[in-house]
Amino acid sequence: MYDIREWRHVFKLDPNKEISDEHLERVCESGTDAIIVGGTDGVTLENVLELLGRVRRFSVPCVLEISNLESITPGFDFYFIPMVLNSRETKWIIDLHHDAVKQFGDVMNWDEIWMEGYCILHKHCKAAMLTAADTELEEEDVVAYARMAEHMYHLPIFYLEYSGSYGDPGLVQRVKQVLMKTQLFYGGGIKTAKQAKEMAKYADTVVVGNIVYEDIEQALATVKAVKQ
Ligand SMILES: CC(C)=CCC/C(C)=C/CC/C(C)=C/CC/C(C)=C/CC/C(C)=C/CC/C(C)=C/CC/C(C)=C/COP(=O)(O)OP(=O)(O)O
Numbered sequence: 667m668y669d670i671r672e673w674r675h676v677f678k679l680d681p682n683k684e685i686s687d688e689h690l691e692r693v694c695e696s697g698t699d700a701i702i703v704g705g706t707d708g709v710t711l712e713n714v715l716e717l718l719g720r721v722r723r724f725s726v727p728c729v730l731e732i733s734n735l736e737s738i739t740p741g742f743d744f745y746f747i748p749m750v751l752n753s754r755e756t757k758w759i760i761d762l763h764h765d766a767v768k769q770f771g772d773v774m775n776w777d778e779i780w781m782e783g784y785c786i787l788h789k790h791c792k793a794a795m796l797t798a799a800d801t802e803l804e805e806e807d808v809v810a811y812a813r814m815a816e817h818m819y820h821l822p823i824f825y826l827e828y829s830g831s832y833g834d835p836g837l838v839q840r841v842k843q844v845l846m847k848t849q850l851f852y853g854g855g856i857k858t859a860k861q862a863k864e865m866a867k868y869a870d871t872v873v874v875g876n877i878v879y880e881d882i883e884q885a886l887a888t889v890k891a892v893k894q
């Protein structure tokens with residue numbers, strides 16, 4: 667399924683983490699809509715290429731979520747580019763992007779590239795710490811970022827990121843109410859089918875990450891829960 671607007675469930679695999687061939691096969695054949703390859707730290711060209719090669723044995727769409735310039739490589743179906751809307755440093759909103767477009771502009775296929783407006787809400791996650799994200803936000807702050815993503819920047823994706831911690835379904839519901847065109851991704855702390863189903867009531871697309879490495883059966887159960 668190559669229309670990202672139809673994706674309801676995706677697995678995010680971290681190139682810096684080990685996964686056996688058996689588990690990878692089960693993840694790729696689970697019925698999930700796509701695999702996102704991405705992580706905050708330890709992402710190298712070598713481990714990205716290794717994971718890409720292994721995922722490519724299956725027909726599931728495969729996305730590179732870019733976290734640094736060194737690990738960008740051809741071969742993915744799509745490239746997702748995060749910009750952290752609630753970062754206190756322009757580096758994570760525009761500067762790295764400027765450097766990258768300066769370097770890759772001539773070879774960029776814009777049809778494969780999707781911008782993600784991140785709002786990172788879990789204070790202690792690696793992505794929040796790296797990007798100096800302001801996580802002390804009121805509901806209305808988050809809603810304002812969502813509106814900016816859609817109406818000011820025309821971003822295709824607004825990503826509510828609670829990486830490592832289960833978020834507030836009420837907030838996801840509230841954000842969904844103000845988005846008409848921009849697709850709402852929710853990711854963070856989903857460990858059970860029940861949680862996946864709950865977030866899928868409000869988010870357009872649910873992202874399941876770390877539980878793949880902790881409890882493969884629970885991870886796989888999230889697919890059916892979201893798609894039912
Ligand atoms: C040759 C070729 C194929 C060219 C392709 C052209 C192309 C696609 C060029 C890219 C152009 C471009 C504009 C690139 C952007 C460059 C860049 C480095 C932007 C900054 C991205 C950014 C804000 C990164 C910060 C970290 C972040 C938000 C990462 C996202 C992933 C994430 C949140 C993972 C979760 O990690 P976490 O849970 O914290 O970690 P653990 O699970 O390990 O605890």
Ligand SMILES: O=P(O)(O)OC[C@@H](O)CO
Pocket residue numbers: 678827828829830831852853854855856873874875876877
């Ligand atoms: O790893 P978890 O906590 O499931 O989060 C998924 C994803 O949103 C991380 O970027």
Ligand SMILES: [Mg+2]
Pocket residue numbers: 680705829875876
């Ligand atoms: Mg992770």
